[in-house]
Structure formats: structure tokens, C-alpha cells
Amino acid sequence: MTTLMIQGTTSDAGKTLVVAALCRWLARRGVGVAPFKPQNMALNSAVSEDGGEVGRSTALQALAAGVPLHSDMNPVLLKPQTDRGAQVILRGRVHGNMDALDYHAFKATAREAVRDAWTALSARHEVVIAEGAGSPAEINLRANDIANMGFAELADCPVILVADIDRGGVFAQIVGTLEVLPPQEQARIQGFVINRFRGDPALLQSGLDWLVQRTGKPVLGVLPYLHGLMLDAEDAVASGGEHQAGALKVTVPLLPRMSNHNDFDPLRLHPGVALRFAEMGRPWPAADLVILPGSKATRADLAFLREQGWHREIERHLRYGGKVLGLCGGFQMLGERIEDPRGLEGDPGGDDGLGWLALRTTLVPGKQLRNVSGTLLPDGVPIHGYEIHNGVSEGPALDRPLLRLDGRDDGALSDDDRIRGTYLHGLFDDPGATDALLRWAGLTGTSAAIDYDAHRQHDLNRLADAIDQHLDTDALLALLNLT
Template identity: 75%
Template sequence: MLTLMVQGCTSDAGKSTVVAALCRWFARRGYSVAPFKPQNMALNSAVTVDGGEIGRSTALQALACGIEPHSDMNPVLLKPQTDMGAQVIIRGQVLGNMQALDYHAYKKTASEAVLAAWEALCSRYDVVIVEGAGSPAEINLRDNDIANMGFAERVDCPVILVADIDRGGVFAHLVGTLDLLPESEQQRTLGFVINRFRGDLSLLQGGLDWLEARTEKPVFGVLPYLHGLTLDAEDAVDEQGDHEEASLNVVVPVLPRMSNHNDFDPLRLHPKVNLHFVKMGEPWPQADLVILPGSKATRADLAFLREQGWDKQIQRHLRYGGKVLGICGGFQMLGERIDDPEGLESEPGSSEGLGWLSMSTRLVAGKQLRNVTGLFLPSDTPIHGYEIHNGVTEGAALSRPMLRLGDDHDGAISADGQVMGCYLHGLFDHAPAADSILQWAGLRTAAAVDYDAHRQQDLDRLADMIDASMDMTLLLSQIQ
């Protein structure tokens, strides 16, 4: 079996992208390949084939491999709920909420789940491509490390180190990171990959020669900056999409614990949509449609929304005939009340909702995790997506549902048709459903992107990049 771990000098160095690229490269050559991320901290997640929950970027890597995502691929997922605490998910299922120090002490136990998942994957696949988290040189996190070199040392896995040249200081990042590692981990590091390069490669050659002489390790490749690449991110909110011919303005308020913002990636690509993420302190832009996103701390994010005065901005938007859509936690905010008696997301208590749908939500233990298909009821358009939520919602508004999912209904539409919401993520991934929802919002042109096909095309672009820019013969010779 072939194994390789991709670690980065920093967060957002391109680890996820390089792993996805390698997964597609091996899959195109007939290998049975799977991704593995021992520990991930992210609010973007996906539902697995075995009914679990893993980081969204790992699910994308599974797609690159041509396989269904499985909870073994990301055995530890941390979903931040406060600055000091997170929901801990072990092999796809919620263990509970932990403060940072408590989780640090728990990592010895978590490592056993990581190793069990690793062994299960190794028994099923010919190649496993592992992704680290953050940087291996974070000295304060090295004790009981299960995310980077601690894992690599435990399973005897070779490592390549990735750095992002687009942010500057690439040689300092690579040399500094390597120098901070113990001797055994330096020996484990096979070489380097430089990511997101723009310009004439010959102008970089002197630096590459110096790096290889200084470290006695090869640069396996310099990967170009791929313009227009849109793939599921772990957490970072990408730039909004502005199009000259756009006729629909969509506004999404950025909440502190916003989850699954990849829901909006298809809108970023839509030629008729201007997508604007509004952050704290920014002026509220003109909007035709406001979307309240999912949240990992719904009551706290609702309080933040009110602190910014965004509730008044949205109320004004509705008075002038605008439309509002709520997804998951955003759907819960649209109701009259949110109760969390057990303190599942924060301190036990209740919060007054925005009151635009006559319903209330009670957060209860037991997370709903499922992939579903159904109909968008206003137009009877087929739709598919996934549910990841706690909470039971009840009230008169549910008598006007937004979706039919099998024998069940989901969501609600206000009597005047201006406000609707549901628990389903991925509403815009399927072009016919996206067209229907955007037509409800006021767009008359059916021009949505087939986002599933777009993902596949971008994954092929990544594999083509590996073919053109990495010395895979040299890399394979060192990991076989």
C-alpha cells in the first residue's frame, strides 16, 4: 500500500487542494485511493454514506477519488461553537461539547479512534493520501499531536510540505518550518511543493536551487495559480461573485459561527447573480434576496445579527418587497422562538426569533444526518441535498412547506410568499432547483451552473496540473 501525508507551513497553504489533486491523479491511473484527515476543525461538513459527518473538504477529496465519503476518512471533526469550545465528532458521530483544555486532555483517547479509522481505510484501499491540519511547527500543539507529525510518526508515513508563494515569504516558511521539527520528523519530510505561483518559473529557479542545496531535499513541484478554481472550502469565505450581466443581488450576512457556507458557491458562479457577503461594520448593500446561512451557534449568531442592526435592514428589505431565505440555523432564526433547554449550543436558555414565520424550534440531542432527494414545492422541481441539524421545529407555518422529501415535508413559506426556509443544505447545487429558487427571488433567466459537473471539471484541472507541474516519478520512487 502507498501512503503519503501532505502537511502545510500555514493554514490555507493549499493542503486540501493538493490532496484533492493527488487523489484524482491516482484515481485516473486506476488506483483504489482514499483521502484521510486525522483531525479537522471546520464548520463546513458533509454527510457520509454510513450516516456520519466529516469535513466538507475531505468529502470533496472522496469525490476526487470516485468514491462515497465515509466517516473513517475524517475520524475527528471539531466544530467551533465559541472561542474556547467546540462540538467534538468522533468517527462521524457527536461525542459532545468540550472546552479547548478538556479536548487537549482527551486527545490520547481520540488518537485511538484515529488509528482505528486509519487501519480500516488501509485495509480497503491501495493508496491513502493524508492531509495535515494547520502547521506541524505549532510548538504549543505538539503534545499528543494527532493532526500532523504526531500521526505521521505513529503510522510511519512519509510527508511532503506545502507552502503558498502567493502570500509571500515562501522560502522562509519552508526552511523555518523544517528547522523547527525534530530530527526524525525532518528525515520523514521527503521534500516540498510550492503552491499558487504566478509568473515566469525561470525567475524562481535561483530560489529553488538554493532551497534544495540548503535543505538537501527536492522541490517536487511548483504549482501554478489556477484562476477560477471554485472548490468546497473548509472554513474561509471566498470572494463574492460579481458579474457584469447580473440582474439579481443576493446578500448573505457573515455570522461568527456560520456553517456550510459552501451552500453559496454555485451562486458565486452564476452569471446572473451578484453575491455579496456582508461582514461586521460594512454597509448593507442593495439586495433582491437575503439568505440567512446555517449556524453552529444559532442563538448566539442571532444575537450578533441584531447587534449589527441587520434585523432592521432585513425588515426594511421585506417592506420594499424583497425576499428572504433561511437555511438550517437561518431557517430556525426566521421563527418566533428558539429554545435550547439542555445547552446543546451554548448556555441553556431561549431566544426570541425574528418572527417572520409562525413557528418555534427546540434544540434536542440527536443530530439529523442524511442525504435526501425531493421536490421544491412551489414549482415541483426535483432537488437534492443533505441535512445536518439539531432541533425540532413546530408551528402553523409548517402547513405551507417549502420541500417534500420522500414522505416528509420540510421548511415553510410565509403566507405572502416573501419568506421561506428549510433545513436542507445544497439547495443551489442542482441547476433546475437553483433556477426555480432564484425565479422565486425575482430572476427571470434560467442560467444556473451545474455545480456537480463544475466540481468534476475542476478536479480534472487539478489532476492535469499535477501532470504538468509535479515530478510524480521522483515522488513515487520515494514512497513505494
């Protein structure tokens, strides 16, 4: 077995996509490879095949590797609930809620989970490509680190450092990162990858030569900026891309603890949809369809929505014939009441919902984690996705379900069918279901939804092609003991 770790000079340097690219590149060569992220902090998550919860970016990398997603691939997942606290997921299961100081003390236990998960994963795969978090240069987080060099030391593995030239200062990023690392950690870094380069590589060569001379370490390659690339993001939220004139206008409130915003990626790619996020302090965008997203702190996000006055905007939208769809936490907000007696997502207590569906939700221990498939009932088309939620909803609105999933009903429709809600994430991944939902929302014309699963595969192959074309593949194979 061999482990190689990809670390970055900054957050969003491109670690996730480089790991995905390497996983697809190795899989295409017939190498048994798996991704690994020892610690992740993100609100975008997925359900593994062993019934655990892991970061969405790791799910993308497992897809790139062509292997089943397993909770061993992301043993520590932190899901922020406040600015100072998060839910801790340990090897796929909820361990509890902790503030930052408590978690710092917990890292010794987390380290054991990381070691055990990596050991188990390494026993099942020929190569493990590990992804760091943030940057190893974060001095305040170095004690008991398990996310970057702490894991590299544990696994005794080489490291490649990725830097993003698109944000500027790439040589300072690399040299500055090395400068704050102790000598033994500097020695682990076997080379650099410069990411998201636009222009003629010849113009960069003098800088690359200086970097090699200054650090004594090789530049393993320069990856180009891949225009039009859209894959599951770990955290960053982007609005829609190009769309046709007269496109269906979809508005999503940008909530502080919005989760699984990758639900909207197929809509961002749809040429007949103009997707916009409503942002604090800005005018409410005109809409044909409003989608209330999932949330890691549903009551707090509902209070935020009300503080912005967005509930009145949505009420006006409904009065003028608009449609509303709630996903997971957004579905719970549509009901009459949300109770959290044990304080699973914040302080114990309850709040009135928006009152547009006759249902009440109670948050209870025992998170529902499952991959599901079934039928969108109003149209009879197949659908698949996944569930990640604590809430149990009850009420007469559920007598008019939206979906039939694995032999049970899910979601609800209002009597006039202008409001719909569901616990299903990935609602728009099936093109047939997306077409049906957008017709309900008012989309006309012939533009069809994309096959998002096929889109993912296409873009993953673009990433692997970039490895072949722009990196020193002989050096990569040597680092992986595959020569």
C-alpha cells in the same frame, strides 16, 4: 497499503487541494485511493454514506478519488461554537462539547479513534493520502499531536511539505518549518511542493536550487496559480465573482459561527447573481434576496445579527417587497422562538426568533444526519442535498412546506410567499432548483444556473492535470510504492 501525508507550512497553504489533486490523479491511473484527515477544525461539514459527519473538504477529496464518503476518512472533526470551545465529532458521531483545555486532555482518546479509523480505511484502499491541519511548526500544539507529525509517526509514513508562494516568503516558510522540527520529523519530509506560483518558472530556479542545497531535500514541483478555480472551501469565505449588469443582488449576513457557507458557491458562480456578505461595521448591502445561513450557534448568531441592527435592515427589505430565505439555523431564526434546554449550542435557555414564520424550534440531542433528495414543491423540480441539524421545529408554518424529501415535508413558506425556509443544505447544487428559486427571488433574463456537480468534476480534473504537468510524478509514484 501505502500512506502519504501532505502537510503545509501554514494554514491555507493548499493542502486540501493538493490532496484532492493527488486523489484524482491516482484514480485516473486506476489506483484505489482514499483521502484521510485525522483531525479537522471547520464549520463546513458533509454527511457520509454511513450516516456520519465529516469535514466538507474531505467530502471533496472523496469525490476526487471516486469513492463513497466514509466517516473513517475524518475521524476527529471539531466544530467551533465559541472562541474557546467546540463540538467534538468522533468517527462521525457527536461525542460532546469541550473547551480547548479539555480537548487537549482528551487527545489520547482521540488518538485511538484516529488509529482505528486509519487502520480500517487502509484495509479497504490501496493508497491513503492524508492531510495535515495548520502547520507542524505550531510548537504549542505538539504535545499529543494527532493532526500532523503525530499522525505521521503513528502511520510511519512519508510527508510532503506544501508552501504557498502567493502570500510571500516561501523559502522562509519552508526553512523555518524544518528548523523547528526535531531531526526524526525533518527526516520524514521527503520533498517540497510550492503552490500558487504566478509568472515564469525560470525566475524561480535560483531559489529552488538554493532550497535544495540548504535542506538536502528535493523540490517535487511548482504548481501554478489556477485562475477561476472554485471548489468547496474548508473555512475561507469569498464573495461572488463576475456577474452581469443588472444582476440579482443577494446578501448573506456574515455570522461568527456561520456553517456550510459552501451552500453559496453555486450563486457565486452564477453570472446573473451578485452575491455579497454583510460584514460587521460596514453598510448593509442593497439586496433583492436576503439569505440567512446555517449556524453552529444559532441563538448566539441571532443575537449578533440583532446587535448589528441587521434585523431592522431585513425588516425594511421585506417592507419594500424583498424576499428572505433561511437555511437550517437561518430557518430556525425565522421562527418565533428557539429553545436550547440542554445547552447543546451554548448556555441552556431560549430566545425569541425574528417572528416571521409561525414555528418554534427546540434543540434536542440526536443530530439529524442524512443525504436526501426530493422535489421543490412550488415548482415541481427535483432537488438533492443533505441535512445536519439538532433542531425539531413545530408550528402552523410547516403546513405550507417548501420541499418534499424522501416522502416527508420540509421547510415552510409564508402566506405571501416572500419568506421561505428549509433545513436542506446544498439547496443550490441542482441547476433546475436554483433557476426556480432565483426566479422566485426576482431574477429575469436568460442566464441559467451552472451544474455545480459538473463544475466540481471539471475543476478536479484541472487539479489532476496540474499534477501531471508540474510535479515529478516518478518521484510521487516511488513514494507511494507504485513503481
